[in-house]
Amino acid sequence: MDARTPVADPAPAPSVSRPIAAPARARLSPLNRRRWENFKRNRRGYVSLWLFSILFVVTLFAEFLANDKPILVHYKGEYLVPVLVDYPEEKFGGFLAKTDYRHPDIQKEIADNGWALWPPIRYSYNTVNGDIPNPAPAKPSWMYDRQERCSRYIQGADDPNCVVGNWNWLGTDDQARDVLARVIYGFRISVLFGLILTIISSIIGVAAGAVQGYFGGWTDLLFQRFLEIWTSVPELYLLLIIASVFVPNFWILLGILLLFSWTRLVGVVRAEFLRARNFEYVRAARALGAGNVAIMWRHVLPNAMVATLTFMPFILNGSITTLTSLDFLGFGLPPGSPSLGELVSQGKNNLQAPWLAMTAFAVISIMLSLLLFVGEAVRDAFDPRKTFQ
DSSP states (O other): OOTTSOOOOOOOOOOOOOOOOOOGGGGSOHHHHHHHHHHHHOHHHHHHHHHHHHHHHHHHTGGGTBOSSOSEEEETTEEEOTTTSOOOGGGGTOOOSSOOTTSHHHHHHHHHHEEEEOOSBOOOTTOBOTTOSSOSOOOOGGGSOHHHHHHHTTOOTTOTTOSGGGOOTTOBOTTSBBHHHHHHHHHHHHHHHHHHHHHHHHHHHHHHHHHHHHHOHHHHHHHHHHHHHHHTSOHHHHHHHHHHHSOOOHHHHHHHHHHHHGGGTHHHHHHHHHHHTTSHHHHHHHHTTOOHHHHIIIIIHHHHHHHHHHHHHHHHHHHHHHHHHHHHHTOSSOTTSOOHHHHHHHHHHOTTOHHHHHHHHHHHHHHHHHHHHHHHHHHHHTOTTOOOO
């Protein structure tokens, strides 16, 4: 070829388009995607999950829903947040260390120099409604007319304080505390207690069952004898002994129940590890030099978690029921704490106030029913034999 012969330009390289990142839903494995679709097809469980989640998230902000402190105060050109910060009364011209925002003088001082944004319910879980002359349970405010309400609260019929914002929508308990506020706070503390107890006890139970089932032999035998002895300890008697020495609070009660609740999942996880430790993929991983911890964590545990996840909603249900039962018996949270079990006890002791028993029954029934429906949907989603039409 002559050196002067022009050389044709090389063909342009074909453009390679970069794959578009798949959405988060598409990153799920086919098996997990099928489980999620099966869960959503169970309409009762899917709707129950959303309802329970909404109720729980709303109650997380209970201080902004029911409180005897304003959410926001504009006073003399300054913005204050009493719901988050405890301001001394000298901030408003007083001399006390703590401000009582329900006092008429404080309310008048704020109204003359600014404004206040109050929560929808102007009572906290421990606020005593001093306007009620009789501390016995008072019926819901909407059950009597305005004139009767204003006279009951020792106010004039034309008093501007006789407004909807000061009503007790579900009445008051036997200590003149607003029932609706106690229900909101009680729902939150019950679910938080159940979630913390369920998560921690599940972690301990899964770890104990995994060690017991994977190694077997003497390890399994000794663990089984220890569990038989430990589960035979009367839990209620232990609670009575500790309650006589210490005043039970949230964390002491959580620790006591955690001593026994971790055993719920040990048998299930142990059975899964006993079944899977001789599978071919476990032998192959061991032959390739993988350690016991790596095999248990990366290979066997994902398969054992299927049975564990199906039990967790029911364990959460049982944890909430346990706290409610202890509060009903008087061995639960300290007196004065927002508790659904204590509200049930008040309904039993005050049969002349049916709204107490009806409120407690409705809230507990709805909460536990939603969790049961979610548990059934999770169980069906992880069941390989379950098919939906």
